[in-house]
Amino acid sequence: MLPTPQPALAPNTYAYETTPLVKPTGFREYDARWLFGSELNLMGVQALGLGIAQLVRERGVAPEIVVGHDFRSYSASIKLALVAGLMAGGMRVKDVGLALSPMAYYAQFALDCPCVAMVTASHNDNGWTGVKMGLDRPLTFGPDEMSRLKEIVLSGAAPARPGGGYEYVDGFAQAYLDDLARGRSLSRKLKVVAACGNGTAGAFAPRLLERLGCEVIPLDCELDHSFPRYNPNPEDMEMLHALADTVRETGADVGLGFDGDGDRCGVVDETGAEIFADKIGVMLARDLAALHPNARFVVDVKSTGLFMTDPELARLGAVADYWKTGHSYIKARVKQLGALAGFEKSGHFFFGAPIGRGYDDGLVTAIAVLEMLDRNPDRTMSDLYAALPRTWGSPTMSPHCPDEVKYDVVARVTGRIEAMRAAREPIAGAAIADVVTVNGVRVTLADGTWGLVRASSNKPELVVVVESPVSRARLEEMFAAVDAILRESPEVGAYNQTI
Numbered sequence: 001m002l003p004t005p006q007p008a009l010a011p012n013t014y015a016y017e018t019t020p021l022v023k024p025t026g027f028r029e030y031d032a033r034w035l036f037g038s039e040l041n042l043m044g045v046q047a048l049g050l051g052i053a054q055l056v057r058e059r060g061v062a063p064e065i066v067v068g069h070d071f072r073s074y075s076a077s078i079k080l081a082l083v084a085g086l087m088a089g090g091m092r093v094k095d096v097g098l099a100l101s102p103m104a105y106y107a108q109f110a111l112d113c114p115c116v117a118m119v120t121a122s123h124n125d126n127g128w129t130g131v132k133m134g135l136d137r138p139l140t141f142g143p144d145e146m147s148r149l150k151e152i153v154l155s156g157a158a159p160a161r162p163g164g165g166y167e168y169v170d171g172f173a174q175a176y177l178d179d180l181a182r183g184r185s186l187s188r189k190l191k192v193v194a195a196c197g198n199g200t201a202g203a204f205a206p207r208l209l210e211r212l213g214c215e216v217i218p219l220d221c222e223l224d225h226s227f228p229r230y231n232p233n234p235e236d237m238e239m240l241h242a243l244a245d246t247v248r249e250t251g252a253d254v255g256l257g258f259d260g261d262g263d264r265c266g267v268v269d270e271t272g273a274e275i276f277a278d279k280i281g282v283m284l285a286r287d288l289a290a291l292h293p294n295a296r297f298v299v300d301v302k303s304t305g306l307f308m309t310d311p312e313l314a315r316l317g318a319v320a321d322y323w324k325t326g327h328s329y330i331k332a333r334v335k336q337l338g339a340l341a342g343f344e345k346s347g348h349f350f351f352g353a354p355i356g357r358g359y360d361d362g363l364v365t366a367i368a369v370l371e372m373l374d375r376n377p378d379r380t381m382s383d384l385y386a387a388l389p390r391t392w393g394s395p396t397m398s399p400h401c402p403d404e405v406k407y408d409v410v411a412r413v414t415g416r417i418e419a420m421r422a423a424r425e426p427i428a429g430a431a432i433a434d435v436v437t438v439n440g441v442r443v444t445l446a447d448g449t450w451g452l453v454r455a456s457s458n459k460p461e462l463v464v465v466v467e468s469p470v471s472r473a474r475l476e477e478m479f480a481a482v483d484a485i486l487r488e489s490p491e492v493g494a495y496n497q498t499i
Helices: 014-018 042-058 075-088 101-110 143-155 172-181 205-211 237-250 277-291 311-315 327-337 362-374 381-386 406-422 472-486
Strands: 032-035 064-069 092-098 115-119 128-134 165-168 191-195 215-219 254-258 265-268 296-300 319-323 341-343 349-351 432-436 441-445 450-455 462-468
Touching (some): 075 092, 075 165, 092 172, 101 115, 101 172, 172 205, 191 205, 191 237, 205 215, 265 277, 277 349, 277 362, 319 327, 327 341, 349 362, 406 432, 406 441, 406 462, 462 472
Parallel strands (some): 064 092, 064 115, 092 165, 191 215, 191 254, 296 319
Antiparallel strands (some): 032 128, 341 349, 441 450
């Protein structure tokens, strides 16, 4: 058994090399994220592997697990430390090597493994690492599993067990791409810019798009874990602007941007206009609802109100269920409701049967976008977008807020807004019509304008989104009102971007 993990250790000391370092705040709502070195060391990763093995035993699941890692300078070493802990805990490990997160999820099905542990920091800055975990395919851990895993790891209560084993699965990337391309082809040759931000998706996305028959223009697809231009994040405006510029320069039909571990996809139309992911979700929902009448969709609370109010979705009998933000939450809700698809404003899209297996895969999203274009040969991406009712929406804004206090801040904001509703006090000059607290607080005004504040699940940040179906001016007024409430808490810092 390893020594009990410690929450803080000084680097370059005897203790650091002989004791697991695991900062408690690294256990988030539905995955784990740490700054490697200062918040987690390799012995701490071993302790995490032992803890996963113990949780799997407690849940009565077969001790068989898929592991993979993203393209960062330290991810392979972290994965091997994780494997050491998993094997010490009696897990039989199947390693698919350098992978996208959805490739590891696919391996659970293809290799008949109930569990997964994917080493990735997704789009986080260099220095971060993390693990996305699951033990009931296609689901990943939620708060219950993460809370229990945290207890096991931090208490040092995970015993060693016999029976562990290791197998490297050579060539699995080809099997993943074969599965995605099987039975799919486009009736016309679309010109597509594929932007990968020098992240892991660069090894996979261009190859898939070429197999579908696209003319592919690669943008930052060379793997480079220093991320020389920007982080691979399709919500980041710098990456979206670079994608938009390339689309305009090349006359492409569409631009597709993939995040660091390939489970998200952002879209730019043929004019270079950046379309937020929730609006892409509405466009895909329209397209899919025409093929699958009376379809049910799950959307997160950050997303546009059009999923509820769009007349075309209503005509097709589509029903939307607003749910908690987070890939694990939406995955679970899609499975629970038997939904055709789930959409997050962040770009995590989840396609259930018969389209997908229920997990988030940016390449499957790309296929859905291209097939939508293929089914509308006389319409461009901008045409399809222009057909939606007009709204004015913000990007996902993230003011800094320490992990230790961010949930308290959101609770104070929620209490303040609920008190305003009880007192019939207006926000941004309009009455409060509805308050949803399933995940942070989403307040909707009488004119349909709304704002959301929630705590980020994987960074020391809050999440702020506003939208108005009325005007740009109402959007700005709503942002000012929400920001004023936030500024009542001195712990809230600067935004990464604003409207």
